[in-house]
Amino acid sequence: MSVTLERIDTAPFGAATHLVCRACGAHAKLGADYSCWECFGPLEVAYDFGNVTREQIQSGPFSLWRYAPLLPVPANIAESRNLAPGMTRLHRADNLAKALGITGTLWVKDDSGNPTHSFKDRVVAVAQSAGIQLGFNTLACASTGNLAHAVAAAAAAYNGHVIGIEGNYDDVNRLCGELIGEEVSADWGFVNVNLRPYYAEGSKTVGYEIAEQLGWRLPDQVVIPVASGALLTKVDKGWREFVELGLVESKPWRVFGAQATGCNPVSTAWAEGNEVVRPVKADTIAKSLAIGNPADGPYALDAVRRTNGAVGDVTDAEVVEGIRLLAECEGIFGETSGGVTVAVTRKLLAEGLL
Ligand SMILES: *Cc1c(COP(=O)(O)O)cnc(C)c1O
Ligand SMILES: [Zn+2]
Numbered sequence: 001m002s003v004t005l006e007r008i009d010t011a012p013f014g015a016a017t018h019l020v021c022r023a024c025g026a027h028a029k030l031g032a033d034y035s036c037w038e039c040f041g042p043l044e045v046a047y048d049f050g051n052v053t054r055e056q057i058q059s060g061p062f063s064l065w066r067y068a069p070l071l072p073v074p075a076n077i078a079e080s081r082n083l084a085p086g087m088t089r090l091h092r093a094d095n096l097a098k099a100l101g102i103t104g105t106l107w108v109k110d111d112s113g114n115p116t117h118s119f120k121d122r123v124v125a126v127a128q129s130a131g132i133q134l135g136f137n138t139l140a141c142a143s144t145g146n147l148a149h150a151v152a153a154a155a156a157a158y159n160g161h162v163i164g165i166e167g168n169y170d171d172v173n174r175l176c177g178e179l180i181g182e183e184v185s186a187d188w189g190f191v192n193v194n195l196r197p198y199y200a201e202g203s204k205t206v207g208y209e210i211a212e213q214l215g216w217r218l219p220d221q222v223v224i225p226v227a228s229g230a231l232l233t234k235v236d237k238g239w240r241e242f243v244e245l246g247l248v249e250s251k252p253w254r255v256f257g258a259q260a261t262g263c264n265p266v267s268t269a270w271a272e273g274n275e276v277v278r279p280v281k282a283d284t285i286a287k288s289l290a291i292g293n294p295a296d297g298p299y300a301l302d303a304v305r306r307t308n309g310a311v312g313d314v315t316d317a318e319v320v321e322g323i324r325l326l327a328e329c330e331g332i333f334g335e336t337s338g339g340v341t342v343a344v345t346r347k348l349l350a351e352g353l354l
Contacts, residue, residue: 010074011074011075012074012133013030013045013072013073013074013130013133014047014068014069014071014072014073014074014075015047015048015049015050015069015070015072015075016030016045016046016047016071016072017030017046017047017048018030018046019031019033019043019044019045019046019197020043020044020045020046021036021038021039021041021042021043021044022041022042022043022044022299023036023039023041023042024036024038024039024041026038026039027046028043030045030072031134032134032136032189032194032195033194033197034193034194034195034196034197042196042197042295042296042299043196043197044197044200045072045197045198045201047070047072049069049070049241049245051245052069052070052245052247053247054216054247056069057069057212057247058212061079061084062087063079063084063085063086063087064084064085064086064087064122064125064202064205064209065077065079065084065086066086066087067204067205067208070204070208070238070241071126071201071202071204071205072126072129072130072197072198072201073126073129073130074129074133077129082125082128082129082154083115083121083125083153083154084125085114085115085121085122085125086114086121086122086125086205086209087209088109088110088111088112088113088114088209089110089113090107090108090109090110090209090210090213090214091107091108091109091110091330091332092105092106092107093106093107093108093329093330094106095329095330096108096325096326096329096330096342098329099325099329100345100346100349101349102349104220107210107214107219108326108330108332109206109209109210110332111206112332112333112334112335112338114150115150115153116146116149116150116152116153117149117335118146118149118150118288118335118337119203119206119231120146120147120149120150121150121153121154122202122203122205122206123147123150123191123192123199123200123202123203123230124139124141124147124150124151124154124191124199124202125154125202126198126199126201126202127139127189127191127192127195127196127198127199127202128154128155128189128191129198130189130195130198130199131189131191131195131198134189134195135187136187136188136189136195137187138155138185138187138188138189139151139154139155139188139189139191140176140185140188140189140190140191141176141190141191141192141193142169142172142173142175142176142190142192142193143169143172143192144169144227144287144288144290144291145287145288146288146335147191147192148160148162151191168281168282168290168292169282169290169291169292170279170282170291170292170293173192173193173291173293176190176193177193180193180194192228196295199230200230200233200234200296201234202234203230203231203233203234203235203238204234204235204237204238204241205238206231206234206235206238207234207235207236207237207238207239207242208238208242210222210235211238211239211242211247211248216247216248217248217249218239218242218243218248218249218251218253219253220253220254221253221254221255221256221309221354222235222253222254222255222256223256223257223258223341223344223345223348223354224255224256224257224258224341225257225258225259225288225289225337225338225340225341226257226258226259226266226267226289226294226300226311227288227289227290227291227294227337228291228294228295228296228297229257229266229294229295229296229297229299229300230295230296232255232257232296232300232303232304233296233299233300233302233303235255236255236303236307239253252307252308253307254307254308254309255303255304255307255309256304256309256310256311256312256344256345256348256353256354257270257300257304257309257310257311257312257344258311258312258313258314258340258341258343258344258345259289259311259312259313259340259344260284260285260286260289260290260313260314260315260316260319260336260340261284261313261314261315261316262282262283262284262285262286262290262315262316263280263282263283263284263286263289263290263291263292264280264313265277265278265279265280265292265293265294265297266294266297266300266301266311267311267312267313268280268313269297269301270301270304270310270311271311275298275301276298277293277294277297277298277301279292279293280292284316284319284336285316285319285320285336286316286319286336286337286339286340287336288335288336288337289336289337289340310348310353310354312344312347312348312351312353313344314340314343314344314347318339318343318347319336319339319340319343320339321339321343322338322339322340322341322342322343322344322346323335323336323338323339323342324339325342325346326338326339326342
């Protein structure tokens with residue numbers, strides 16, 4: 001899928017200053033690097049934000065680009081040049097709260113309102129911007145489905161080359177890693193491989209929006225579906241940034257993770273008290289969460305431990321019940337990941353953890 005190149009040479013990555021290794025802290029230049037030269041640890045974007053105000057954000061576009069000052073994108077990123085996902089509704093789910101026996105207020109972040117109906121449009125938008133700045137001319141990805149939709153739409157193709165692999169997501173991911181540096185794919189930006197540091201930052205916008213939509217407040221508890229673990233890690237990171245920038249009042253929050261029992265490496269590590277996440281072979285209907293070897297698994301566990309949360313998993317039958325419950329109570333027809341989240345919420349409540 002080809003994208004039009006339009007490089008913006010002043011501060012092409014906004015307030016981002018460098019990449020930093022999450023394992024050993026080594027620094028790297030902003031580029032198409034994703035693993036540390038010193039220790040092979042995952043690289044993450046680091047910033048020098050300066051002053052960012054609520055007014056500045058609120059006067060921005062009604063999309064995730066209102067948070068451009070907090071993302072590795074040009075400050076003057078042109079909203080009209082991409083699908084501008086984000087600012088999906090935060091739905092007050094009173095019927096579901098009642099069905100689950102929740103006495104407090106329950107909100108559902110309904111990211112089905114994005115251009116290809118999942119939060120993957122957010123991460124692709126940020127990865128695409130980085131890919132253009134870095135001179136790639138083709139967008140690619142390893143995907144179980146949702147990410148491929150988002151990539152195809154963002155590249156304005158919706159008719160990309162789909163290469164089926166005999167194997168699971170983890171095999172595809174490994175193949176993509178092998179393609180990087182090969183001549184045939186030298187111009188390809190793999191959004192979740194060599195553009196991964198930028199891609200992952202897009203998930204922070206889920207956290208930013210929840211806080212802004214709650215009236216610049218943080219929730220007490222949040223349940224987040226976990227595949228690679230990036231979404232969970234970055235929602236927590238986004239809230240820490242909001243606190244540091246003085247955009248919300250500091251308060252404790254608890255982060256809970258949700259997986260399907262047929263692919264539960266993070267939930268298992270949590271239950272066994274392990275620091276490391278042992279890979280599993282995925283076998284579940286929750287395809288959007290079917291990553292057996294999650295790149296951000298240990299960092300997701302860190303966030304859950306630090307915030308006094310927990311990780312749970314549910315069977316495929318419970319996933320279907322969760323989808324049905326959400327649809328019946330709130331009129332939101334989620335995919336399997338939504339079913340996992342509702343069903344794990346129910347389970348955590350029953351266990352007295354939530
Ligand atoms: C990809 C995906 C997730 C999991 O995201 P990670 O960042 O890989 O943990 C959750 N829900 C939906 C709908 C997804 O498409
Ligand atoms: Zn390192």
